Amino acid sequence: MHIPDGFLSTEVAVACFVPAAVAVGVGLRRANVELDERRVPLLGVTAAFIFAAQMLNFPVAGGTSGHFLGAALAAILLGPWLACLVLAVVLGVQAFVFADGGITALGANVLNMGVVGALLVGGLMAAARRVAGQGRTALLVISGAGAWLAVMAGATTTSLGLAISGTVPLGTVLPAMLGVHAVIAIGEAVVTVAAVSAVLATRPDLLGVEHQSVRPVVAGAV
Amino acid sequence: MRLFTILALALAVGLATAASPFASSHPDGLEKVAEEKAFLDTGRLAPIQEDAPVPDYAFPGVENERFATGLAGFVGVLAVFAIGYGVAAVARRRPLTA
Numbered sequence: 001m002h003i004p005d006g007f008l009s010t011e012v013a014v015a016c017f018v019p020a021a022v023a024v025g026v027g028l029r030r031a032n033v034e035l036d037e038r039r040v041p042l043l044g045v046t047a048a049f050i051f052a053a054q055m056l057n058f059p060v061a062g063g064t065s066g067h068f069l070g071a072a073l074a075a076i077l078l079g080p081w082l083a084c085l086v087l088a089v090v091l092g093v094q095a096f097v098f099a100d101g102g103i104t105a106l107g108a109n110v111l112n113m114g115v116v117g118a119l120l121v122g123g124l125m126a127a128a129r130r131v132a133g134q135g136r137t138a139l140l141v142i143s144g145a146g147a148w149l150a151v152m153a154g155a156t157t158t159s160l161g162l163a164i165s166g167t168v169p170l171g172t173v174l175p176a177m178l179g180v181h182a183v184i185a186i187g188e189a190v191v192t193v194a195a196v197s198a199v200l201a202t203r204p205d206l207l208g209v210e211h212q213s214v215r216p217v218v219a220g221a222v
Numbered sequence: 223m224r225l226f227t228i229l230a231l232a233l234a235v236g237l238a239t240a241a242s243p244f245a246s247s248h249p250d251g252l253e254k255v256a257e258e259k260a261f262l263d264t265g266r267l268a269p270i271q272e273d274a275p276v277p278d279y280a281f282p283g284v285e286n287e288r289f290a291t292g293l294a295g296f297v298g299v300l301a302v303f304a305i306g307y308g309v310a311a312v313a314r315r316r317p318l319t320a
Contacts, residue, residue: 001253004265031313040314041227044307048231051302052238055279055295057246064254065246085313089306098298099267099274158252167261176259180251203226 002094002101002109003158009165010104016161017107020088023115027085035082042206046074047086049195051093058187066184069154071117072147073192076139077199077206080122087114112158117150124149134208136200140193147192151185152178231303238295242279243288 008016035043050070057065070090074083088110094100101109124146128138155177163170199206249257256262267274276282276294284290 001250005268006264006266007261028313031310035310035314037314040310041307043310044303045227045230045234047306048234048299048303052234052295052299055238055242055245057248057250059246059248063248065248065250067250085309086306089309090302093298093302093305097275097301098279099271099277103268103270167264168259172259173255176255177251180254184251
C-alpha cells in the first residue's frame with residue numbers, strides 16, 4: 001500500500017505537495033530542455049516497468065511482503081529530475097485508477113517514493129562521476145547501494161510524516177519501518193542491479209557508457 | 223531504440239499481466255507497520271476513489287481473482303506507458319518560458 005488519505009494531517013499532506021510539485025516541475029522543464037527525442041519512449045518504458053514491478057510483491061519475513069519502488073532505477077536511467085516525473089506518473093495512475101495511495105497524500109507518496117530516492121541516487125551518481133568517471137562498476141555499485149539507501153530514506157521520511165501528523169510516535173514507527181524496509185530494500189537493490197545490467201548489456205549508450213561488446217553489430221541492432 | 227523499447231515494454235506487460243497474479247498477497251512494509259502499530263484504521267479512500275475504475279488492482283466484473291489481477295496489470299501498464307510517453311512528448315514541445 002501507499003500512504004492513503006487519513007494517515008497524514010492536512011498540514012503535512014499539503015506541505016509534502018510543495019517539494020513534490022517543485023521536483024516534478026523541474027522534471028518537466030528538463031524534459032523540455034534536454035530530453036532528446038529518442039529518449040521519450042525510454043521515459044514511458046521506465047514508468048511502465050516500474051508500475052509492473054511494483055505489482056510484484058515478494059515475501060519478506062513474518063507474513064509481510066515488499067515491492068519495488070523504482071526511484072533509484074529511474075534516476076540512473078533518466079537522471080534524478082526526470083525520475084521524479086516518472087514516479088509521479090506511476091503514483092498518479094495508481095491513486096486515480098487503482099485507488100492505491102491517497103489523493104491528498106499523493107504529494108507525500110511522490111516525495112517519499114520518488115523525489116527523496118531519486119535525488120539521493122542522483123547525488124551519488126554525480127559524486128561518483130567526479131571521483132571515478134562514468135564506469136560500469138561505479139554504475140552497478142550505485143545501483144545496488146543507492147537503491148537500498150533510497151528505500152531506507154523513503155521509509156525514514158514516511159515515518160517522519162506520520163509522526164509529525166500525530167498518527168504514531170516517531171520512536172514507535174521509525175524502528176518498525178526501517179526494520180522491515182531494510183529487507184525490502186535488498187529486493188530493490190537486486191531488481192535495480194539486474195535492470196541496469198540488462199541495459200548495460202544491450203544499450204550501454206543510454207547510460208553514457210561505451211559498448212564493451214565484441215558483437216557491435218548485434219548490440220547496435222538492439 | 224525502437225527494438226529496445228518494444229522488448230522492454232513487452233517485459234513490463236508480461237510481468238504486470240502474467241506474474242502479478244502470483245505475487246505475495248501479504249501486507250507490504252507500510253501496511254504491516256500500520257497494522258502492528260494500530261493506525262491502519264485511520265486510512266480511508268478519498269471520495270473520488272470510491273468510483274476508481276480498477277479498485278485494488280482487481281478488474282471489475284471478472285470473477286477469477288488471478289484473471290482480474292492480470293487484466294488490471296495489463297491495462298495499468300499500458301496506461302502508465304501511454305501517459306509517461308505522452309507527458310514526455312508534450313513537455314518536450316512546450317515552448318521555453320523565461
